[in-house]
Amino acid sequence: MSESQSFRAPKGIPDYLPPDSAQFVAVRDGLLAAARLAGYGDVELPIFEETALFARGVGESTDVVSKEMYTFADRGERSVTLRPEGTAGVMRAVIEHGLDRGALPVKLCYSGPFFRYERPQAGRYRQLQQVGVEAIGVDDPALDAEVIAIADAGFRSLGLDGFRLEITSLGDDSCRPAYRELLQEFLFGLDLDEVTRARAQINPLRVLDDKRPEIKEMTAEAPLMLDHLSEDAKEHFDSVLGYLDALAVPYVINPRMVRGLDYYTKTTFEFVHDGLGAQSGIGGGGRYDGLMSQLGGQDLSGIGFGLGVDRTMLALKAEGKTVGSPARVDVFCVPLGEQAKLALVKVAASLRSSGVRVDLAYGDRGVKGAMRAADRSGATLALVAGDRDIEAGTIGVKNLSTGEQVDVAADTVVAEVISRFG
Numbered sequence: 001m002s003e004s005q006s007f008r009a010p011k012g013i014p015d016y017l018p019p020d021s022a023q024f025v026a027v028r029d030g031l032l033a034a035a036r037l038a039g040y041g042d043v044e045l046p047i048f049e050e051t052a053l054f055a056r057g058v059g060e061s062t063d064v065v066s067k068e069m070y071t072f073a074d075r076g077e078r079s080v081t082l083r084p085e086g087t088a089g090v091m092r093a094v095i096e097h098g099l100d101r102g103a104l105p106v107k108l109c110y111s112g113p114f115f116r117y118e119r120p121q122a123g124r125y126r127q128l129q130q131v132g133v134e135a136i137g138v139d140d141p142a143l144d145a146e147v148i149a150i151a152d153a154g155f156r157s158l159g160l161d162g163f164r165l166e167i168t169s170l171g172d173d174s175c176r177p178a179y180r181e182l183l184q185e186f187l188f189g190l191d192l193d194e195v196t197r198a199r200a201q202i203n204p205l206r207v208l209d210d211k212r213p214e215i216k217e218m219t220a221e222a223p224l225m226l227d228h229l230s231e232d233a234k235e236h237f238d239s240v241l242g243y244l245d246a247l248a249v250p251y252v253i254n255p256r257m258v259r260g261l262d263y264y265t266k267t268t269f270e271f272v273h274d275g276l277g278a279q280s281g282i283g284g285g286g287r288y289d290g291l292m293s294q295l296g297g298q299d300l301s302g303i304g305f306g307l308g309v310d311r312t313m314l315a316l317k318a319e320g321k322t323v324g325s326p327a328r329v330d331v332f333c334v335p336l337g338e339q340a341k342l343a344l345v346k347v348a349a350s351l352r353s354s355g356v357r358v359d360l361a362y363g364d365r366g367v368k369g370a371m372r373a374a375d376r377s378g379a380t381l382a383l384v385a386g387d388r389d390i391e392a393g394t395i396g397v398k399n400l401s402t403g404e405q406v407d408v409a410a411d412t413v414v415a416e417v418i419s420r421f422g
């Protein structure tokens, strides 16, 4: 390896740098603002967990678990996995810390990186960023609607409008097994290729999501879960839709929706943006009423979502919108000489402690370079002083848009600048 070798970020993983990083932060925080208004509390959980948690929680037969996990043995020979999604880890923490024995529902939110070894393409990354919420322990359709409305409000608060909410019900234990058999019976009666037949055996619902025209045509008349819901699941679904209508959250019913994770029951939804090409899902979620007991906890219900921060940024770009303001300063200090530098370093610190954003020309680049840096900084004022000015007890305050400069007594400059910024 040569010493001059340069490094690149791992394949399929974006770096966010200024000015885009300001947008990243605004999107991440904006998407959760509505959750905070509804009482969801933050959790910070491990980036990796015991591998079995995801295998059991997300499902062995899913692509996420069978093909996409970053799994490795740690130095103690324990199999650990970088979290591919957030719900399983939240459930693990809720059970481990007994939150499920307190007031219900437990309402939690989170943001951070998740890891899936997928084939990188536009909008599909190996380290993806999500924000999510989980509401655990109450099986109430109004809570489903709350969770969905929070996601909808999050996207809209950023100015997005070119998306739609697709929703369906995947039924529950009392109706899904019979439906699955019915669907398999239908699929096995078709002239399917071997791979698709195998898929029909393992996860027949996924065949309904096949994008190939010939498969679409063959499955056009396939039985749909929505037409075979139990009384209870149907009532739940209708009630969720009623609440969404009341909240004026628009939706379309997509009875062929398939999610990549196994834990979903009843209400299941996805936010789809048409400006993103193939990777059009900007968020998704649903109910997971069997997950907690499957992970060794009580038999409590849950509902939540995960929204893609990266893809929301791409959606904003597709709509020609920006959010967040890149880091800039109000005041730029230009010291010319050692004494001036010491004085302005102190002035900058006092101004910052009063909440004024201040930068300084480091590196003794001379007046020209320093003034260029002042202009580039976006500041409205420059504080300019040489050693002689400091000796005379003055600092120049320059308005960077008009070029006008006045000398101010050094011991009043902080107050003077603060007064200009109100």
Ligand code: HAM
Pocket: 084, 085, 086, 087, 116, 118, 123, 124, 125, 126, 127, 128, 129, 130, 132, 133, 134, 260, 261, 281, 282, 283, 284, 285, 286, 287, 288, 303, 304, 305, 306, 307, 308, 309, 310, 311
């Ligand atoms: P998910 O649908 O797998 O759900 O992911 C949620 C969102 O994360 C997607 O809609 C998408 O925007 C983003 N996303 C997923 N994979 C990638 C990728 N490779 N690159 C970029 N963005 C991606 C979940 O993860 C569930 N845990 C959501 C949930 C919470 N359900 C209930 N509670």
